[in-house]
Amino acid sequence: MAALLALSQPDEWLSEDQRDLRDWSVRGCISLYGVLEMTGDETHWHGLGHGLRVLLERRVVRRPHEGNQELYEAMSPFHRIREDVPPFLVVQGGNDTLVDVNVARHFVDEYRRRALAPIYYVELPLTQHAFDHTASPRTSSTTRAAVAFAESVSRLRRPLTDELLASYQSPPVEVLVEDEESGWEPARDVASRRGTFYVVSADNAFSSPLDPDNDQRRRELGELARSRGWVSSPAIGRSPLGAWPEEEGLAIFEQSEAFCRALGRAFEQHAIYEVTPDDLRVVAVS
Numbered sequence: 001m002a003a004l005l006a007l008s009q010p011d012e013w014l015s016e017d018q019r020d021l022r023d024w025s026v027r028g029c030i031s032l033y034g035v036l037e038m039t040g041d042e043t044h045w046h047g048l049g050h051g052l053r054v055l056l057e058r059r060v061v062r063r064p065h066e067g068n069q070e071l072y073e074a075m076s077p078f079h080r081i082r083e084d085v086p087p088f089l090v091v092q093g094g095n096d097t098l099v100d101v102n103v104a105r106h107f108v109d110e111y112r113r114r115a116l117a118p119i120y121y122v123e124l125p126l127t128q129h130a131f132d133h134t135a136s137p138r139t140s141s142t143t144r145a146a147v148a149f150a151e152s153v154s155r156l157r158r159p160l161t162d163e164l165l166a167s168y169q170s171p172p173v174e175v176l177v178e179d180e181e182s183g184w185e186p187a188r189d190v191a192s193r194r195g196t197f198y199v200v201s202a203d204n205a206f207s208s209p210l211d212p213d214n215d216q217r218r219r220e221l222g223e224l225a226r227s228r229g230w231v232s233s234p235a236i237g238r239s240p241l242g243a244w245p246e247e248e249g250l251a252i253f254e255q256s257e258a259f260c261r262a263l264g265r266a267f268e269q270h271a272i273y274e275v276t277p278d279d280l281r282v283v284a285v286s
Contacts, residue, residue, distance in 0.1 A: 003031050006088070007080035028087040028153035030146050031077075033099050033129050036090075036107040038076035039065065044103045078107050081114050084262035088119040089149040091142055093127030116224070116266040120149065157206040160270045160286055164207060168271050170237075170280040175199055175273055177251045178234040187235070187251070192277040194253060198260035199235045199275060201249030205268035206286070209245065218248050221267060225250055237273070251275070261285040 005013075006029035014024065037044040040053030056072070057064055065072055073079040088111060092104035101123065108121045122145060124131065124138060132139045158164075167173075175187040177199070191197060202217035204210050210217070225232045231253040238246040252260050257274065264272040264285040274281040 002029050003034050003036055003077040003088075004075065004080070005029075007077050007082070007085055026086045028089070028149065030089045030091075030149060031104075032091050032132065032142075032146075033093055033096055033104075034077070034090070035099055035103070036076075037078040037103050039069070039072045039079075044078070044100070044106050046100045046102050048098075048100050078103075078110060081107075081110050083114060083116050083259055084265065085111075085115050085117060087117040087149075087153055089122070089146065090119065091122045091124070091145070093129060093131055094123055094125045095127055096129045098129040116263050118266075120145075157268075157286075158208055158270075160207075160284060165271065165282060165284060168273075168282045170273070170282075172240060174238050174240060175275070175280060176236045176238075177275075180233075184236070187273070187275040187280055188277060190233075190251065191275045196274065196276045197251050197253045198255065198257065198283075199237070199249050199251050199273040200260055200263050200267065201235075201237065201247045201269060201272075202267040203247040203249070204245070207270055211245065214248075217267065221250060225252075230255065257283065 006026045010024040014021075018024075035052070038052075038056070040049035040056070042049040045052065053065055061068070061071065061075070063071065090104050090108055092099070092101055094101050104121070104123070108119055111119045122142070124142075127138065132142055170187075176184045177187050177190045178184050179190060187199065200221070202221040203214045205217070232250045233253075235249045235251040236246060237249065252263070260272050261283060262285075270286050271282050271284050274283050
């Protein structure tokens with residue numbers, strides 16, 4: 001249920017009396033031996049899928065899977081993974097006889113293939129379903145991991161104020177992109193040759209200076225771009241007035257605004273840049 005909620009769009013379940021609430025976004029999800037695939041596909045369940053489907057058809061959905069595949073997939077976290085979903089922590093026992101370990105493995109693989117946010121996977125050897133109902137060193141360790149994850153995604157964030165958003169505007173901020181042949185160029189000059197693109201940084205999460213951590217965040221963004229095969233180039237944003245430290249990032253080509261906004265959220269940014277031959281626009285993402 002937690003995974004399904006985290007992977008759902010708010011307008012799927014909000015009632016009319018909740019429309020005035022401004023932010024229903026989910027910061028993260030912890031799945032403890034969750035049923036992350038809800039169609040009973042034996043590719044995931046390795047022999048346990050038939051029992052799940054019988055239970056769903058008779059007691060939960062009360063409709064046959066045959067002819068209602070879309071409904072079953074709508075209930076299935078695995079089938080809801082998108083680019084813009086929140087971070088996950090998945091904990092799964094290797095010897096779980098109720099939820100086969102491959103359900104978690106396949107979910108994590110699909111998440112890493114499609115989603116932009118991080119996912120952390122803990123597979124516990126020789127561990128049964130509901131292992132954490134008993135006090136043990138294993139349970140204590142898992143609890144500490146869950147608390148650490150929750151704290152990391154729910155920590156206080158500097159809000160995006162009008163003043164902060166205005167400080168990103170170019171000018172005065174200068175945005176440069178590295179071209180393999182001509183070196184560093186103004187971003188709009190690059191757009192005049194290559195068309196509209198977006199600049200995303202991993203630095204200074206939510207505009208809090210993190211100089212000691214920025215190198216690691218930059219490596220993670222670069223590795224994600226390489227592993228997914230994105231067309232990208234190094235970029236730099238800097239203030240000629242020295243009001244903010246120089247920020248490195250990536251110019252992302254051939255991707256949509258929605259994709260790049262999701263990438264910005266995954267790296268805890270308030271905003272990204274849309275670059276066209278005529279303009280450099282700040283796009284709020286948080």
